[in-house]
Amino acid sequence: MSIDRNSRPVITGFRWVPDFARGFVKDLRVRWACEEVGRPYEERLVTDDFVKGTEYRKEQPFGQVPVYREGQVALFESGAIVLHIANQSSQLMPSNPVDAARVVSWMFAAIASIEPFVSSLADIDLFHADEEWAKLRRTAAVEQLSKRLDDLSDALGGRDYLVDEFSGADLLMACVLRDISDQSTFERHPNLVHYLARCTARPAFVKALESQLTSLE
Amino acid sequence: MSIDRNSRPVITGFRWVPDFARGFVKDLRVRWACEEVGRPYEERLVTDDFVKGTEYRKEQPFGQVPVYREGQVALFESGAIVLHIANQSSQLMPSNPVDAARVVSWMFAAIASIEPFVSSLADIDLFHADEEWAKLRRTAAVEQLSKRLDDLSDALGGRDYLVDEFSGADLLMACVLRDISDQSTFERHPNLVHYLARCTARPAFVKALESQLTSLE
Numbered sequence: 001m002s003i004d005r006n007s008r009p010v011i012t013g014f015r016w017v018p019d020f021a022r023g024f025v026k027d028l029r030v031r032w033a034c035e036e037v038g039r040p041y042e043e044r045l046v047t048d049d050f051v052k053g054t055e056y057r058k059e060q061p062f063g064q065v066p067v068y069r070e071g072q073v074a075l076f077e078s079g080a081i082v083l084h085i086a087n088q089s090s091q092l093m094p095s096n097p098v099d100a101a102r103v104v105s106w107m108f109a110a111i112a113s114i115e116p117f118v119s120s121l122a123d124i125d126l127f128h129a130d131e132e133w134a135k136l137r138r139t140a141a142v143e144q145l146s147k148r149l150d151d152l153s154d155a156l157g158g159r160d161y162l163v164d165e166f167s168g169a170d171l172l173m174a175c176v177l178r179d180i181s182d183q184s185t186f187e188r189h190p191n192l193v194h195y196l197a198r199c200t201a202r203p204a205f206v207k208a209l210e211s212q213l214t215s216l217e
Numbered sequence: 218m219s220i221d222r223n224s225r226p227v228i229t230g231f232r233w234v235p236d237f238a239r240g241f242v243k244d245l246r247v248r249w250a251c252e253e254v255g256r257p258y259e260e261r262l263v264t265d266d267f268v269k270g271t272e273y274r275k276e277q278p279f280g281q282v283p284v285y286r287e288g289q290v291a292l293f294e295s296g297a298i299v300l301h302i303a304n305q306s307s308q309l310m311p312s313n314p315v316d317a318a319r320v321v322s323w324m325f326a327a328i329a330s331i332e333p334f335v336s337s338l339a340d341i342d343l344f345h346a347d348e349e350w351a352k353l354r355r356t357a358a359v360e361q362l363s364k365r366l367d368d369l370s371d372a373l374g375g376r377d378y379l380v381d382e383f384s385g386a387d388l389l390m391a392c393v394l395r396d397i398s399d400q401s402t403f404e405r406h407p408n409l410v411h412y413l414a415r416c417t418a419r420p421a422f423v424k425a426l427e428s429q430l431t432s433l434e
Contacts, residue, residue: 057368057371062326062330064330073314073315073318074318075318077326079328079329080318080321084318101292105293108328109278111328112329116333131353132349132350133350133354134350136349136350136353151274155274155278
């Protein structure tokens with residue numbers, strides 16, 4: 001089976017989201033990847049009702065965005081999609097296998113070893129701040145995230161990017177770091193603050209963010 | 218740079234873990250993948266003190282196992298390692314790109330969309346059961362996990378595996394489902410119970426589990 005590399009892929013995102021989610025919906029990661037590799041894409045904007053329906057669940061079992069279609073090939077999960085796009089271009093994936101292995105490791109690290117702690121704290125701060133369990137748990141949630149940020153900060157050190165040049169690993173990590181709900185926790189790591197600023201100053205990110213915001217009603 | 222496919226890869230695991238973790242440390246996923254593709258490997262067993270040290274952090278930034286080395290290529294994060302091994306063999310990754318894209322999507326789904334909810338509940342049940350916040354939060358944690366298991370159960374339906382034949386997606390998903398700390402929640406989904414039993418009845422899993430248990434002091 002051949003893949004038509006010239007067809008425009010289609011990214012599914014939301015037509016509307018609440019204010020706090022604008023600029024943070026995960027199709028941003030996929031838009032950013034397409035912009036980095038210079039790949040034009042089509043948008044398919046859907047409603048929350050639609051993604052909860054039976055038909056869409058065949059594309060995305062959890063009723064979420066994004067999904068991505070490129071000819072016959074369809075993917076869900078933003079990490080899988082970014083990896084798929086990255087694998088098509090040296091812009092996001094080094095051509096030598098030693099560096100590529102490190103990039104893929106860091107892509108999984110962003111999603112498996114940092115994001116769950118970011119999400120736990122965001123869950124408390126954005127959705128449950130006034131609940132008793134959240135008040136009791138918040139300090140520990142901050143400590144757990146801080147520990148992971150310490151490790152990430154040590155691993156990055158004085159370098160600009162996680163593995164040599166900017167890659168799919170930095171793209172996912174930057175998106176995860178943007179979701180941190182407690183800025184004072186994040187700002188305790190100046191090299192991470194500069195790293196995030198460096199990633200999000202990239203023209204491809206700026207364009208992707210603008211595209212997401214423009215697409216939302 | 219060439220990779221020597223004949224060299225034995227080295228999997229790093231723990232020399233000792235507490236009883237509750239025996240048979241559940243994440244090097245199991247990597248051992249299982251190697252067994253499925255028929256790839257002999259070497260073990261490198263380390264202590265908790267060692268993985269917390271500065272030297273090892275260069276291999277694994279969060280001081281965890283497993284790491285995996287195959288000649289010059291080194292990976293961390295069990296998901297990244299299983300994907301790397303899967304990509305070398307049709308035993309764990311379909312050769313046609315349409316099915317391969319679905320397998321990679323499900324591999325990320327296991328780690329990004331199911332595991333965080335399994336871990337949240339396990340954190341409550343294994344480490345904080347007597348704490349006030351955990352008592353207040355447990356019902357919601359069970360509900361969140363149940364919702365994801367409902368979606369997974371619907372997606373699997375009456376099929377044996379997530380995508381056609383057994384793949385790296387089933388390997389990761391089965392390992393995540395094994396970590397569910399509340400059996401009554403899991404058992405509400407009979408097709409998932411049978412699915413997990415089907416996956417863990419595979420000779421490669423049985424051998425991998427035995428290898429991990431045997432390696433532990």
